[in-house]
Amino acid sequence: AIRMAQSPSSFSASTGDRVTITCRASQDISNYLAWYQQKPGKAPKLLIYAASTLQGGVPSRFSGSRSGTDFTLTISSLQSEDFATYYCQHYYNYPPTFGQGTKVEVK
Amino acid sequence: QVQLVESGGGVVQPGRSLRLSCAASGFTFRSYGMHWVRQAPGKGLEWVAVIWYDGSKDYYIDSVKGRFTISRDNSKNTVFLQMNFLGVEDTALYYCARGDSGWYGGEYFDYCGQGTQVTVSS
Numbered sequence: 355a356i357r358m359a360q361s362p363s364s365f366s367a368s369t370g371d372r373v374t375i376t377c378r379a380s381q382d383i384s385n386y387l388a389w390y391q392q393k394p395g396k397a398p399k400l401l402i403y404a405a406s407t408l409q410g411g412v413p414s415r416f417s418g419s420r421s422g423t424d425f426t427l428t429i430s431s432l433q434s435e436d437f438a439t440y441y442c443q444h445y446y447n448y449p450p451t452f453g454q455g456t457k458v459e460v461k
Numbered sequence: 462q463v464q465l466v467e468s469g470g471g472v473v474q475p476g477r478s479l480r481l482s483c484a485a486s487g488f489t490f491r492s493y494g495m496h497w498v499r500q501a502p503g504k505g506l507e508w509v510a511v512i513w514y515d516g517s518k519d520y521y522i523d524s525v526k527g528r529f530t531i532s533r534d535n536s537k538n539t540v541f542l543q544m545n546f547l548g549v550e551d552t553a554l555y556y557c558a559r560g561d562s563g564w565y566g567g568e569y570f571d572y573c574g575q576g577t578q579v580t581v582s583s
Contacts, residue, residue: 355523386562388569390506397556397573398498398506409571441506445567448520452506 356380356444360453366461373429375456377442382423386446389418389427392455393438401440402427432458463487463572465557470577473547481542481577483557490538491515494560494568497531497542499553500576507553511560511568512540524550547581554578 357380367373377387385405390398400409402418405425415430429436437460442453469481483495497509510531512519519531530543540557554576560568 386564386567390570392506397575398570399573400569400571403562403569403571443506443508443569445562445564445569447566448511449522450508450567450569452508455505 355449355451356383356446358442358444358451358453360442360456362456363454364457364459366459367432368461369432369434371432373432373436373458375427375440375442375458377425377427377453379423379425379444379446383444383446385420386444387418387420387425388443388445389416390441390443391436391438392441398441463559465559465572465574467555467557467574467577470555470579472580472582474583475548475581477547477581478543478545479547479579481544481555481557481579483540483542483574485538485540485557485559488559491535495531495533495540496558496560496568496570497540498556498558498570498573499551499579500556501550501553504553509555510542544579547579549581552579552581 359378387405389402392398405420406418439457464486466484496511510521512531528546533540556576557574558570559572561571562568
């Protein structure tokens with residue numbers, strides 16, 4: 355199975371900060387990478403698919419990019435509602451696998 | 462709007478069985494692959510199984526192969542997960558998810574239900 359190494363596992367940030375989360379795939383997965391946001395007690399919510407395509411209704415402060423097997427989720431200006439855990443997921447083949455998650459906490 | 466409502470979870474002893482259901486509405490169910498994704502307490506997300514839009518194919522994570530079976534009834538807009546020989550490692554919140562991508566290799570999950578809790582304990 356393809357492994358997704360996500361970093362960091364957690365960090366603290368303030369409202370207005372620019373935030374970057376990274377995911378590295380253990381092999382080439384082309385652009386078949388999605389990002390999700392999950393808040394406590396809630397289901398995961400799709401933010402981005404195909405590495406950089408914003409899901410409908412997701413604020414434009416969220417963006418995704420790819421460089422080889424490295425993928426990045428960027429939040430340009432962190433808002434209060436963005437404090438959550440974020441996961442990457444490849445869908446290049448089966449089984450799809452997730453990164454370990456990144457918890458964004460209030461500084 | 463798209464709705465996925467899971468049911469069937471509960472507390473069971475190791476070695477027993479459970480059948481989860483997911484009732485879908487708000488979209489053309491027969492056109493989409495459907496997945497189960499689980500999350501153990503305090504842990505990350507783990508994909509479990511997929512069934513093709515027409516039921517013709519299914520795939521499973523290695524740890525559940527031979528124990529879990531995914532199925533669907535397109536006439537009732539429902540997907541199921543039959544879980545046999547449950548172990549404590551299967552304790553998790555199980556989410557039903559709609560798949561999308563247009564890519565034959567795999568899918569992302571554009572909608573998830575709220576989940577149903579499965580607890581395996583003696």
